[in-house]
Amino acid sequence: MLLLGTAHTVVSVKGSHLASHSSLSQSKLWNKLWEVLFIEVCGSFTAEVGTQQHLKLHHAYTNVIGLGDSSIWKAPFFPRYIYLFILPLAVPVITPIVAIGLIQDLPVTIIIRTLSTISLGMWLHCYLLIQVSGFRSLLSAFLCMLLYKAIYSIPYIHVNIFQHIGLAMFSPMKKPKRIYQMAYGVLNLPRNVLLDWSFGHSLINCHVEHHLFPKLSDNMCLKVKPIVSEYFKQHNIPYNEDSYRSRLRLFINKYQELMVDAPLLTELVGIQ
Numbered sequence: 001m002l003l004l005g006t007a008h009t010v011v012s013v014k015g016s017h018l019a020s021h022s023s024l025s026q027s028k029l030w031n032k033l034w035e036v037l038f039i040e041v042c043g044s045f046t047a048e049v050g051t052q053q054h055l056k057l058h059h060a061y062t063n064v065i066g067l068g069d070s071s072i073w074k075a076p077f078f079p080r081y082i083y084l085f086i087l088p089l090a091v092p093v094i095t096p097i098v099a100i101g102l103i104q105d106l107p108v109t110i111i112i113r114t115l116s117t118i119s120l121g122m123w124l125h126c127y128l129l130i131q132v133s134g135f136r137s138l139l140s141a142f143l144c145m146l147l148y149k150a151i152y153s154i155p156y157i158h159v160n161i162f163q164h165i166g167l168a169m170f171s172p173m174k175k176p177k178r179i180y181q182m183a184y185g186v187l188n189l190p191r192n193v194l195l196d197w198s199f200g201h202s203l204i205n206c207h208v209e210h211h212l213f214p215k216l217s218d219n220m221c222l223k224v225k226p227i228v229s230e231y232f233k234q235h236n237i238p239y240n241e242d243s244y245r246s247r248l249r250l251f252i253n254k255y256q257e258l259m260v261d262a263p264l265l266t267e268l269v270g271i272q
């Protein structure tokens with residue numbers, strides 16, 4: 001199950017994320033193919049809307065209130081332990097439903113493509129489980145698929161909230177210079193074999209670098225990391241790093257403040 005979950009997450013999270021940034025190939029056509037394969041067929045989400053939201057909102061307006069403020073990840077009506085440890089298990093079920101909601105206004109051809117690729121992906125999972133792994137019924141294969149898709153959904157939700165929420169938040173009117181926006185609004189987690197493999201450096205230990213240079217591949221992010229951290233140190237710019245355990249403790253203890261209440265605005269006086 002761990003192998004299936006890891007293999008699935010490598011393509012549906014790491015692959016999808018890098019494909020959405022066109023970091024997997026120099027060819028536009030190949031990038032589009034990877035995007036559709038990884039995000040839609042493997043990840044059961046919409047490449048069209050997913051990529052737009054990630055690039056045009058999350059990256060362009062990182063931590064800007066009302067735009068890229070990560071509020072999409074907040075579900076304030078759930079208690080902290082349910083949100084952090086139980087709700088993520090529903091991500092494999094919620095993902096295609098959200099995708100169908102998001103594609104409603106797109107051109108008919110894209111709606112048909114997305115519905116076909118998502119259905120094809122789910123059918124392929126079940127087909128392989130029945131033909132190769134020896135599952136006897138479609139239902140048991142489907143449940144197995146949901147289970148291994150859910151294995152990494154707890155750290156997936158955690159990583160998404162740990163690296164931006166609780167850091168500096170900016171007003172759309174007073175957005176600081178890009179380098180300060182990313183330095184104050186993004187955090188790196190330490191390296192970890194499972195997370196490096198499944199989510200990739202750009203989402204884990206090189207997230208600051210990824211926000212500064214979003215088109216770099218995972219390997220290049222790792223190479224520029226020492227240069228970026230050294231540059232930040234020389235220029236007295238904060239380089240946010242914290243451990244997974246410490247972020248988890250913070251989110252459990254300050255759940256109300258971080259995930260329920262509206263975030264406070266930060267004004268970086270004097271350095272803009």
Ligand SMILES: [Zn+2]
Pocket residue numbers: 017021054059210214
């Ligand atoms: Zn990104």
